[in-house]
Amino acid sequence: MTVRTTALPEERALLDLLPPAAPLSWVRRGEGLVAWGTAARLDLPAESERSGVWRFTAAAEWLESLFAGITVDDEVRRPGSGPVVFGSFTFDGRDAGSTLVLPRVVVGRRGGRTWLTVVGEEDAPLAAAPPPRPVGALRWLPGTVGEDAWTSTVARAVERIRDTGLAKVVLARDVVAEAAHPIDVRTPLARLAADYPDCYVYSVAGLTGATPELLLRRAGDRLESLVLAGTAPRGATGREDAALAEALLASAKDVEEHAYAVESLREALGPFCAELRAPRRPELLRLANVQHLATPVHATLAPGTATLRVLAALHPTAAVGGTPTRTAMEVIGELEGMRRDRYAGPVGWIDAHGNGEWGIALRCAQIDGARARLFAGAGIVGDSDPRAELAETTAKFRAMRAALTD
């Protein structure tokens, strides 16, 4: 197989280049990667363990032999040029559906430079894509677990935390939207990009969303991550908004929840890194629907470490699992009452040098034909109020709900 990357004099927005069928995306503030077509694809079955890492190992092996069999002609030579694979992993090892895709065409943009990568000998001229189709009328259906039942589940989790060594568990729920005709994924993508400029707007095999949470960025031996945990609503007025932000930064519950997440990232990254830097206190990340406590982490990767090995060690962070991880995973399996599939799993891309960007698949929907299944979760700690956690998930749903609404 041959792959060629050339510089591209292209001014149009990346998302505007996507064709309607099975678009792939990883875009933030106009930069990133969009892609389409399938040159190779891996769909992984379920593994036997909830906290297993087989899907990451299997993916790494597949990538290694895939990249080894490619002849690359790359005049751009930067992270994301040459062959690139998009991927998305299930949250729980026992769910099938982790997917890797080597697209036939990729367009990348970074630092104002744009490039085109094509798999195979044939040219792939960038045709004018038809404009995204509106979604049309939607019918909203209740999720796997109704709101009242979910609130009771949160109350049970709080009891569990008070009675046992569990410190934090993230519980999620879903809702379903049905359109009258197949949903053009480019429509929610464009809206998410407009409304959530600080988020990574992604779509891989139908899993579509805008995540603020960067699990891992690798460029050479430099690693970056952004830990999020601790959430408050946005205020209706500037004054209310500032008061909510101040309360969040001062809230013992949220600061504690956040500290768990930073600590779990530190522990997971530590063995792979020569150096790891994180500020002592979280900062504030404001999005259109909610505001979060955020800690940017920088590290230097030890030589010879495979990116997917690091990913496997990081997942699931306390931001989507809990603390301690194993107990939290068991409690999620026992109490949550639904399958997360690829929600809250790593989603992103990797190139042949191991460079890549992976987020946690949050604020998303699995879009299949005319059906979209939306997901949202919240971190539960000892003094969580179940009604407030329900409201937090409702606020988190807003991103995808609005993106699907014409």
Ligand SMILES: C=C(O[C@@H]1C=C(C(=O)O)C=C[C@H]1O)C(=O)O
């Ligand atoms: C679980 C989600 O979000 C996570 C949970 C957060 C929290 O509990 O405060 C904040 C950000 C994310 O790490 C989600 O969006 O579904």
